[in-house]
Amino acid sequence: MIHPSYTELMAVINSEVEEGEQPLVQSRYSIVKATANRAKEIIDARSVEEKIAKARIEANNKEKEKEKDKDKVEEKRISKEDERKLQVGTPLVRCSEKDKPLSIAVKEFYEGKVKILGSTDENTSL
Numbered sequence: 001m002i003h004p005s006y007t008e009l010m011a012v013i014n015s016e017v018e019e020g021e022q023p024l025v026q027s028r029y030s031i032v033k034a035t036a037n038r039a040k041e042i043i044d045a046r047s048v049e050e051k052i053a054k055a056r057i058e059a060n061n062k063e064k065e066k067e068k069d070k071d072k073v074e075e076k077r078i079s080k081e082d083e084r085k086l087q088v089g090t091p092l093v094r095c096s097e098k099d100k101p102l103s104i105a106v107k108e109f110y111e112g113k114v115k116i117l118g119s120t121d122e123n124t125s126l
Contacts, residue, residue, distance in 0.1 A: 008110070010023075010026075012110055016115075025116060035105040035106050038105035039105040044089050045089025046089070047085075048082045048089075051082070052078060092113035093107045
């Protein structure tokens with residue numbers, strides 16, 4: 001059995017809605033869409049982290065080669081888009097590298113770390 005269940009997630013997400021207002025989430029589809037979007041953000045951040053790690057390894061290798069010539073190695077900078085992906089996609093809950101992005105996203109929603117915006121904002125995650 002999946003924990004938390006769809007109903008538990010819906011209850012947590014709708015808990016901040018005032019009485020008389022329409023709930024933010026009324027279907028499983030909304031939960032699936034929101035958690036999938038958040039998982040994609042986490043995946044994008046992991047891709048950027050891998051790209052940075054590869055660039056560091058390459059820079060270290062070039063530095064070792066150029067030490068013989070005593071030249072300085074230029075440090076590459078990441079793009080603004082990659083910076084944004086890193087910032088947005090960093091998990092907001094305690095997790096390990098082995099945790100799957102969707103599991104992390106579900107945990108974030110369940111713990112209230114990520115919110116769903118109202119229908120005027122097309123139900124995207126923050």
